Amino acid sequence: MEFFSEYAIFLAKTVTLVIAILVVLASFAALRSKGRRKSSGQLQVSKLNDFYKGLRERLEQTLLDKDQLKALRKTQAKTDKKQKKKAEAKPRVFVLDFNGDIKASATESLRHEITxxxxxxxxxxxVVLRLESGGGMVHSYGLASSQLARxxxxxxxxxxxxxxxAASGGYMMACIGQKIISAPFAILGSIGVVAQLPNVNRLLKxxxxxxxxxTAGEYKRTLTVFGENTEKGREKFQQDLxxxxxxxxxxxxxxxxQLAIDEVAxxxxxxxxxxLEKHLVDELKTSDEYLAERARQSELYHLHYAERKSLQERIGMAASGSVDRLVLNWWSRLTQQRFW
Structure with missing residues (x-):
């Protein structure tokens, strides 16, 4: 017990010191940025063909001897020269990513990438969208879907x-594509609506x-957490759902x-x-396989709009991470458990 008491005191001192340093840095950053206009984000563009080419060349360097590699490079140079003479413009593929949380926060970047x-x-x-989302708020995913509709x-x-x-709001986004490609064991569907909340009115009583x-308005509040819910309110809430x-x-x-909507909704x-049997998707294939195939005939460009974070935001994220790590280490010592 004495060890744990000493360790707790040490932990408290360390956390206090870290927080104090970060507060000072944040104050300094606030003074420096005072009066400055908030910086906007930046569109980052990378050519995926170069990425795939780099993977292949790295493997060739490892597997082939010098003479074989030299001969291969010579052949590739001739092929590239012939293609340049043809001067045929390859079709372009713009690759976007959407990793959705409950608020569809990635919509802010998606809208700029699409624009x-x-x-x-x-x-x-x-346009190829690599989509990962289990859904979330109706209005948030409604906006994300509207961006894709553009x-x-x-x-x-x-x-x-x-x-x-790609479930619920995630599938709402996916269905806009002329073609939906899914990995064999990806999760799809969940075309439904859910709402839930606790009620502690009896505990309060x-x-x-x-x-x-x-309230002003008969249905301004239907179900509440603290108030007494009525059957009429429940009926109205269900009607809205x-x-x-x-x-x-x-x-x-x-x-x-092509969907039998009542069967899948x-x-x-x-x-x-x-x-695939339900026609929720059109083809079974991973995104890696599809893009590698497209890279043979097309120029692939990955677009990502990155928001520039202010110094205060970066310091806040660092502070949060430092405190989390300290608490995790302390808890690991106490319980002798590992966290993955």
Missing amino acids: ALLTLATAKDE IREAGVPLTVCIDKV KHDIDFEVL DITHQLFKNFVSRYRP TGEIWLGVAA
Whole structure:
């Protein structure tokens, strides 16, 4: 016990010192940035063909001897020279990534990436979205889906690749693609709506605590956490969920009319193999396989809009990470457990 007491005191001192240093740095950064306009983000563009070429060349350098490698490079140089003489413009593929959380926070970057590519993309090009999301808030994923709809409306082919999961709001985004490609064991579907909240009104009454809910408008509040819920409120809440679900179904049907919507819009999920049978996807393949194939005939460009974080934000993230690591190390010592 004495060891743990000493360690707890040491931990408290260390955390206090780290926080004090970070507060000083944050104050200094605030003074420096005072009056400056907040910096915007930046669009980062990388050519994926170069990435694939680098992988291949690295493997060739390891497996081939000097003479073989020299002969191969000579042959490749001749091939490249012939292709340049033909001067045939290859189709372009713009690759985007969307890793969705419950608030679809990646929409902020997605909207800028789409705005940028639509200034150049034509019907001869293609947009490939690598999508990973288990869904989230209705309005957030509604906006993300609307951003993808801009690509369809501009007449640019859109392919959506799903390696792990595109469910609920994630599938709402995926269905906009003219082609949906899924890994065999990716999770798809969950075309449904859910809402849940606790109610502690009986607990409050047990302790003689009153909680007043005042509204102007009959349905300004239907279900609440602290107030006493009524059957009429529950019915209205369920009605709202049903309306949202119907809108969801209509949206999916609009972009994938081949679906038997009432059969798949039950809130169920399917793995890729079963999803193909339900017409939720068009092809079983990983995004790596699809892009490697496209790289043989096309120029692949990966777009990522990166928000520039202020010094205060970077310091805050560093502080959070430092405290988390200190607490984790302390807890690991106490419990002798490992965290992966």
